[in-house]
Amino acid sequence: xxxxxxxxxxxxxxxxxxxxxxxxxxxxxxxxxxxxxxxxxxxxxxxxxxxxxxxxxxxxxxxxxxxxxxxxxxxxxxxxxxxxxxxxxxxxxxxxxxxxxxxxxxxxxxxxxxxxxxxxxxxxxxxxxx
Amino acid sequence: xxxxxxxxxxxxxxxxxxxxxxxxxxxxxxxxxxxxxxxxxxxxxxxxxxxxxxxxxxxxxxxxxxxxxxxxxxxxxxxxxxxxxxxxxxxxxxxxxxxxxxxxxxxxxxxxxxxxxxxxxxxxxxxxxx
DNA sequence: TTAATAAATGTTATAATATAACAAGCCGTT
DNA sequence: AACGGCTTGTTATATTATAACATTTATTAA
Ligand SMILES: [Zn+2]
Ligand SMILES: [Zn+2]
Ligand SMILES: [Zn+2]
Ligand SMILES: [Zn+2]
Numbered sequence: 001x002x003x004x005x006x007x008x009x010x011x012x013x014x015x016x017x018x019x020x021x022x023x024x025x026x027x028x029x030x031x032x033x034x035x036x037x038x039x040x041x042x043x044x045x046x047x048x049x050x051x052x053x054x055x056x057x058x059x060x061x062x063x064x065x066x067x068x069x070x071x072x073x074x075x076x077x078x079x080x081x082x083x084x085x086x087x088x089x090x091x092x093x094x095x096x097x098x099x100x101x102x103x104x105x106x107x108x109x110x111x112x113x114x115x116x117x118x119x120x121x122x123x124x125x126x127x128x129x130x
Numbered sequence: 131x132x133x134x135x136x137x138x139x140x141x142x143x144x145x146x147x148x149x150x151x152x153x154x155x156x157x158x159x160x161x162x163x164x165x166x167x168x169x170x171x172x173x174x175x176x177x178x179x180x181x182x183x184x185x186x187x188x189x190x191x192x193x194x195x196x197x198x199x200x201x202x203x204x205x206x207x208x209x210x211x212x213x214x215x216x217x218x219x220x221x222x223x224x225x226x227x228x229x230x231x232x233x234x235x236x237x238x239x240x241x242x243x244x245x246x247x248x249x250x251x252x253x254x255x256x257x258x259x260x
Numbered sequence: 261t262t263a264a265t266a267a268a269t270g271t272t273a274t275a276a277t278a279t280a281a282c283a284a285g286c287c288g289t290t
Numbered sequence: 291a292a293c294g295g296c297t298t299g300t301t302a303t304a305t306t307a308t309a310a311c312a313t314t315t316a317t318t319a320a
Contacts, residue, residue: 008267009269011268040271041271043307065305065307084241084243086243097239100237107230112256113256115214116255119250120248121250123245127241264319265318266316266318271310275309279302280303280304286295289295290294
């Protein structure tokens with residue numbers, strides 16, 4: 001059977017909110033939004049978030065415990081992510097730079113470890129804030 | 131006056147525990163340890179952690195909400211950190227690779243943003259686990 | 261079609277992580 | 291002694307995330 005990979009009802013609700021947002025959203029702020037539409041409990045939000053992360057539709061900004069929609073159709077399955085984060089206005093942008101991603105995906109250190117995933121967060125001031 | 135930059139009592143207690151640990155420690159596990167030695171409340175641990183982070187004596191592994199001692203005397207003030215994390219045994223190693231750190235410190239994207247800090251976390255399987 | 265299986269939902273309770281607010285102590289400087 | 295800055299102590303609370311269990315809905319396969 002053809003896998004249409006349609007999101008479930010809750011997954012869709014949560015995704016749409018994240019997608020429309022101007023910046024990263026926290027789980028409980030998402031919860032607050034979707035409570036108008038039927039979802040009652042944190043767990044329902046977290047389950048949707050987990051699934052969306054797994055699908056690579058969203059990413060978690062670890063330093064903020066917040067979630068953004070993937071703006072980068074080719075970073076499947078959330079294996080290689082890089083973000084730029086303004087420390088003043090909190091603006092977050094997903095970096096799409098093939099040189100950087102190639103460099104990091106090919107990175108090898110001397111510990112004999114084989115990497116299959118990375119997450120990079122840059123901090124600074126955006127054009128407006130500097 | 132000459133700033134000897136000696137750690138305070140609580141800061142020292144917390145730092146010693148993190149330094150001796152084999153892996154990253156969570157705040158409440160640190161609390162559990164130091165409760166034998168007088169510290170009673172989470173806040174006392176978090177305050178020490180904040181200070182140690184600020185001094186660059188420890189780093190936070192954001193994906194784990196856990197703390198490790200800096201193994202890298204030259205990464206002052208926690209401005210540029212990179213870690214390798216084993217997804218099986220949870221071993222965490224601070225990466226000390228000047229090519230990588232130069233590459234990242236010099237990185238510029240097309241958004242006009244000037245970066246002054248980054249954190250990179252690599253995931254994979256260590257030598258023992260792969 | 262129907263039974264089996266897997267995925268998603270609903271619900272209540274609770275765990276784990278982190279900060280607010282306020283009072284008091286210590287220590288070097290003036 | 292008095293001031294200022296930093297550190298500590300304490301209680302309460304906010305924020306983030308998961309456990310456990312029951313039920314429902316969707317997919318697969320006989
Ligand atoms: Zn992405
Ligand atoms: Zn900004
Ligand atoms: Zn370091
Ligand atoms: Zn390992």
